Amino acid sequence: MANFEIVAREDFSDVTYLLEVRHPLMARAAKPGQFVIVMLTARSERIPLTIADFDGHKGTVTLVIQAVGKTTRQMQQECRVGTSLHAMVGPMGIPSPTTKAKKVVCVGGGLGVAPIFPQARGFKDSGAYVIAVLGFRTKSLVFWRDKFASCCDELILCTNDGSAGIKGLITDGIKVALDRHADIDEVVAIGPPVMMKACADATRPHQIKTIVSVNPIMVDGTGMCGGCRVKVGGQVKFACVDGPDFDGHLVDFDDLMVRLRRYTTVEQAAQERWSESCRMTRQVGPSALDALARGSAEQSELLELPELNDALGG
Ligand SMILES: Cc1cc2nc3c(=O)[nH]c(=O)nc-3n(C[C@H](O)[C@H](O)[C@H](O)COP(=O)(O)OP(=O)(O)OC[C@H]3O[C@@H](n4cnc5c(N)ncnc54)[C@H](O)[C@@H]3O)c2cc1C
Ligand code: FES
Structure with a gap:
């Protein structure tokens, strides 16, 4: 039995899909409001996704994902029942506070x-x-x-x-x-x-x-990188460790929205390069994939996804 195996998938629309992933420990530990950080492959970026449901008896965690950019589109294309995610870390974040609200x-x-x-x-x-x-x-x-x-x-x-x-x-x-x-x-x-x-x-x-x-850009999810900082009541908070739930009357949403747009150019470039590599894969067809499997350096280069550093020009 593979780790993080996808045991069910449902497509709600052209862009929204559900993945039910086997992870018995996480299914028992998860609480409302928490999230996971997922890697599709060993080379994929880490993306945060909220735990939309969990079932301790079945040992599964449910994610509902919107295909908005490179990684979420790649997952939409590649995540099928029987395939596995490379990594799924969590549950992360402070569970939603249980209140006595009636x-x-x-x-x-x-x-x-x-x-x-x-x-x-x-x-x-x-x-x-x-x-x-x-x-x-x-x-x-x-x-x-x-x-x-x-x-x-x-x-x-x-x-x-x-x-x-x-x-x-x-x-x-x-x-x-x-x-x-x-x-x-x-x-x-x-x-x-x-x-x-x-x-x-x-x-x-x-x-x-x-x-x-709140949903700022997250990188490590451990409070170390500062990427997910949000302003709440004039104070700086890190959504990954202090949240992601905050008092909505105190969150500086304008600042959050500006920060979410910071990497738009890089994100578009990554998606265009990925779409182009998909297009080339379709064009060169199965023979190229055979060559890739044989380790042809030339074809590997053709089908390889870009590194984040390349996209950043670093
Ligand atoms: C706590 C939290 C929970 C989330 N839960 C869900 C969920 O349940 N379902 C879902 O579909 N999406 C969720 N997101 C957003 C999801 O992480 C992004 O849509 C995803 O990372 C986009 O990656 P991409 O490569 O497909 O798109 P990109 O083109 O890279 O980015 C598209 C947009 O997604 C956002 N984004 C990009 N990278 C990140 C990142 N590392 N962290 C956060 N946002 C990012 C940015 O606003 C960006 O403009 C959540 C985000 C956070 C912070
Ligand atoms: S994601 Fe790095 S500090 Fe929160």
Whole structure:
């Protein structure tokens, strides 16, 4: 039995896919809000992914991934049932704080719907009344509606185009929840930074505690490199060891969004070089792959992925 074997895969859309990975120890240790750092191959970059579900009995951990760049697209292409990830480190980060909240709104936007699930289930298990507010651009992107319906007391689905649930942004869904319930203790929101910022702005006038899960660029995940620093209430925090959950009313989202765009040029270059190497692989066909298997230096060079240092010009 291979380590980190992919035992199930589901494609939610052209860009979003689920991988269920065998890792019995991690499945027993994982807590809501934690994440893993994954390497597809020995030469891949390390990418952080939130644990979207875990099952201690089956010994599996579930990841839901959006193909946005080189590594997540390569994983979308190569991760099939029966294949394995090279490495999966975790569970990392401080688990989401378990509170005594009696009525909670769990907000997930787009891909953020997946990582909010363990939190919704955790609140439900602790006896809270749980309202899920899930937002997607359109009906075809909706996933896990039934999964949330089975563990939440209320489900408010929003789509930007009105093709499913109420028509509107996720903040419209939050407004519905706030109008229905005057006694909400806490809101937890996961999604793109701009969405989490809007959620925090929506709850601020009501002074409802609002927790968000931030997603800065992470490298080592151990608090050593400083890559994941975020400003929270004027203080510098490292999301990998101090978070990733923080008080949404204190997070400097503008700074977070600027930092997330810092490596755009390098990321685009890496993706273009990878796409080009895929295109060449398809063009030269199986004979080139045979040559590669025989160790042909020339063909190896042709099909080799670029090193990060090359992309950085170092
Ligand atoms: C704590 C945490 C949990 C996350 N959970 C998920 C998840 O469950 N599912 C999911 O699809 N994505 C998740 N992400 C984001 C995911 O790590 C990035 O989408 C991924 O690293 C992109 O790599 P790429 O090579 O495909 O794309 P790239 O082209 O390299 O990058 C695309 C964008 O992804 C972000 N990114 C790139 N590298 C990193 C990095 N090392 N760390 C963080 N962000 C990066 C940047 O905003 C960048 O602009 C999470 C990020 C963090 C910090
Ligand atoms: S990822 Fe390096 S300090 Fe957090």
